[in-house]
Amino acid sequence: MNNTTRGEAMKSMAWVVAAAALFAASVHPAVAQPGAVRAQPAASTAQTLSLKQQAIAPIAAATALGDIPGLNQALNQGLDAGLTLSETREILVQMYAYTGFPRSHNALGEMMKVVDARKQRGIQDAPGREPGPVPKGQELLELGTANQTKLVGAPVRGALFEFSPVIDEYLKSHLFGAMFARDNLDWQSRELATVGALAAMPGAESQLQSHVGFSMNVGLTAPQLRQLAEVLAQRGYPEAAVRARTALAHVEGTRK
Numbered sequence: 001m002n003n004t005t006r007g008e009a010m011k012s013m014a015w016v017v018a019a020a021a022l023f024a025a026s027v028h029p030a031v032a033q034p035g036a037v038r039a040q041p042a043a044s045t046a047q048t049l050s051l052k053q054q055a056i057a058p059i060a061a062a063t064a065l066g067d068i069p070g071l072n073q074a075l076n077q078g079l080d081a082g083l084t085l086s087e088t089r090e091i092l093v094q095m096y097a098y099t100g101f102p103r104s105h106n107a108l109g110e111m112m113k114v115v116d117a118r119k120q121r122g123i124q125d126a127p128g129r130e131p132g133p134v135p136k137g138q139e140l141l142e143l144g145t146a147n148q149t150k151l152v153g154a155p156v157r158g159a160l161f162e163f164s165p166v167i168d169e170y171l172k173s174h175l176f177g178a179m180f181a182r183d184n185l186d187w188q189s190r191e192l193a194t195v196g197a198l199a200a201m202p203g204a205e206s207q208l209q210s211h212v213g214f215s216m217n218v219g220l221t222a223p224q225l226r227q228l229a230e231v232l233a234q235r236g237y238p239e240a241a242v243r244a245r246t247a248l249a250h251v252e253g254t255r256k
Contacts (some may be wrong), residue, residue, distance in 0.1 A: 015066075027053050033206060035037060040088050045221070046220075046221055046223075046224055047221065047223040047224070048223070048224065048227055049192075049224050049227050049228065049231075051081040051082065052078070052081050052082045052083050053085075053188070053189065053192055053224075054081070054227070054228075054231050055074070055077055055078035055083055055191055056078070056083075056189055056192040056193050056196060057125045057193070057195065057196030057199075057228050057231055057232055058070070058074040058196065058231065058232065058235040058237070059071065059074045059075060059078055059079070059088070059091055059092070059107075059193070059196070060091060060095060060192075060193040060194070060195075060197040060200070061074075061196045061197060061199065061200035061235075061237045062074050062107075062174075062200075063092060063095045063099055063103050063104065063106075063107040064082035064095070064099040064103060064196075064197040064198075064200040064201050065099070065200050065201075065237075066103055066106065068106065068110055070235075070236060071107055071110050072110060072113075072114055073235075074235065075088065075110065075111055075114045076114060076118070079115075079118065079123075079125050080232045082126075083127050083244065084125070084126045084127060084128025084129075085115065085126065085127050085128055086128030086129060086130060086131075086184045086185075087128050087185050087189065088111060088126060088185060089108070089111065090131075090182065090184050090185040091185065091189070092104055092191045093108070093179075093196060094106045094110060094179060094185070094190060094194070095107060095193065097175055097179065098194055098197050098198065098207075099197050099201070102236075106113045124236075126155060128184060129184055130184060131181075131182035131183050131184040132183050133182045134177075134178050134182065135177075135181065136176060140173050140177040140178060140181070141169070141172055141173045141177060143177050144171070144172035144173050144174070144175070144176040144177025144178075144179055144180070144181075145172045145176070145177075147176040147177065147180045147181070148171065148172055148176040150217075151176065151180075151187070151214050151217060151218065152214065152217070153214075153217045156168075163232070187218045188215070188218050188219060188220055191211060191214055191215040191218055191220065192215070192220070192228060194211045195208065195211050195212060195215055195225070195228060195244065195247075196228065196232065196240070196244075198211055198243075199229075199232060199237075199240040199241070199244040199247070200232075200237060200239075200240040200243075202239075202243075205246070205247065207242070208243060208247040209247045209250050209251055212225060212244070212248050212250075212251045213251045213254075216251065216255075220253055222248060225244070225247065225248050226248060227239040228244060229242075229244035229245045229248070232244060
């Protein structure tokens with residue numbers, strides 16, 4: 001890749017990171033546009049997270065903080081719990097939209113080391129399946145718009161997107177289109193990762209509240225999200241646990 005192409009790619013990535021932050025800051029699932037039909041959360045009575053699900057938030061939190069020793073441990077625990085290589089890799093790829101490209105890049109590099117070390121110990125982790133084809137062009141924009149609406153619970157509009165239409169396009173086409181269309185990681189897992197990352201980062205409380213709500217929109221329950229906070233505390237991220245509990249209490253309060 002030449003310097004010009006590399007520079008254009010990095011500029012595009014920076015835009016998407018900024019777009020994700022602006023979107024989460026400006027949208028809350030409890031606030032819908034007048035006349036909008038609110039999507040119903042997927043029916044679920046689950047009270048606990050599976051072992052695989054429990055492993056996701058610590059991976060995301062360690063990535064967000066740049067805690068490489070903690071990430072090493074979290075990746076090993078996740079793979080031991082049954083996360084496939086494809087699922088684990090996808091969690092780290094998604095992190096670039098919420099924690100920045102450098103954190104995601106470093107985390108993927110650490111995963112390579114973890115996988116190599118496990119192979120040397122005779123551990124053969126399940127590769128998992130690769131994502132199916134992703135639409136392009138107008139079809140991708142339409143898919144991203146539909147995915148965003150389902151996740152948030154209502155069509156997303158607002159002054160922010162009128163002020164910067166390109167942010168709206170990047171969100172719909174890339175984050176909710178190209179990324180959420182990759183079907184090697186389900187939406188509940190994607191939201192567990194996002195909540196884990198945002199809980200680890202001071203100053204992202206508004207975004208965290210939004211994604212706690214999005215998590216419930218895709219079928220995760222309040223007891224499961226409380227367990228996520230407990231797991232973060234047990235894995236050495238007590239401040240993240242407090243933020244996750246506070247965000248959940250706020251969202252539950254708005255939904256009564």
